[in-house]
Amino acid sequence: MNKKREYEDRELQAAFSSLRRLKAPERAVRRLSERLKREQQGHDRRKRSAVPLLRIRRQVLIAVFATLLIAVPLTFGVTKRFTAGKAPSRTYVVRFIYEDEKARSVHLVGDFNSWRSNEVVLERVGDSKLWSVELTLEEGLYKYGFLVNGTYIVSDPFSGLKVKDSQGNESSLMVLAGVQGNGGSL
């Protein structure tokens, strides 16, 4: 069988060699070689990127996961705690004293407690006519007064700073601030 095949191949070759060889058109050859080149390059590229692509996908997944891990708590929970607030300021301990023998109750109202009437109660000092309370307040300027018997607000008789509103109501003014600097120009 093999001998027969070899014989047939030899005969075929002899038959082909007698045929006239035609020259292929240049353009066709060029196009064919370019196509072959492209196919070869595409094959090479696919071969090159297969392994890094897997690596990038893993890195991307890690990056996405890390981002979600940070951003989601910030979105729904931690944001409140980390919202920028006022800068910390100095605090002062202040004692308020009101003198009234006949008063039944005395409350302190002012900017520091939104003028709420039932928050800060002055206590009578023993059997005296003095009422007193101590508060810790932040640095600032505050208007305040004493609400006597739950009915009327008076300014602090011991304070020299008084401000009036357009209706003539008088409040006391308290300035809580340190003096900066030691001598020198203002």
Add this chain to the structure above:
Amino acid sequence: MKPSGAIIALIVVLAVPMLAAAGTAKKGEDALRAVEEVYAYGGSDEEGVRTLARTASAAIQSGVSAEEIEVFIREAARTHRSPKEVAAYIEIASTLHSEGVPPGLVFDAGLEGFARGVLETEMRRSIDALQSRLFFCRTIARRHTGRGKEVGSAGDMLIRALCYTMNMGLTEDEIAALGAAAENSGLDERAFFNVLRTSMELIGLGMDPGRVSALMVRAISNGVGVQEVVGLPAFVQAERENGFTDDDIYKGLLGKIDEAAAGGKHPSGDGNGIGTPGAGSAGRGGTSGGGTSAGGNPGGRK
């Protein structure tokens, strides 16, 4: 793009909108809480409540503190103020905030008016006047805060000090003169605040506001030290107790300022600790913090 660059870009693309959404979500939550406060108003003025809700929400979205608005609305509801009235005040506060003026003074004035039961017509007039005054004070304060549009927490105190100094009797012209002198002398906001505080204390001691203004301008222009200036009220008090008249005291003050400017004797002359904050108030008794610098013990920093 390199793979590492792509990863960084992806993180930025994902994280930035999420964080922006977080900020917006928080503001939305704050707005919702304020609106809930509003609907706790009750009453039959539904249109008024709707107006108030819209105004409060807009104010919060523009950056006004939701906490301040909540407190304001709660107190207004407690004292049975009309929702439309409250909405008007919040709108003023919002306008001030957008112009770089801390709106706290408007809220404080409103809360005081609620507590005192001031009529709506009077309060509206008063707060409108306060708004104009605050714009003026902001203009003066901006020269010393060095920040352009925004006024920080120290600037907030400066604006309040300007406002209250005017309330105690200084005119706009006098404040402007003080401001100009301070600016020419290069005073920062804290130093200018000290000048205003001393002015208020001197007026509180009964001195004429015009004279106080002149004194302070002289002190600033002559470069008098801060300790000398804040010691002036104690000097006035001491001279009063010695029986001197206001004219004598005024002349004495001018002399002391000139002396201090020339680097002469300490203005107090008696070495009783003038210049120590609150030393002048110790003799008054009563409220140790009232009306002057803190006479109480500083509680230290938080």
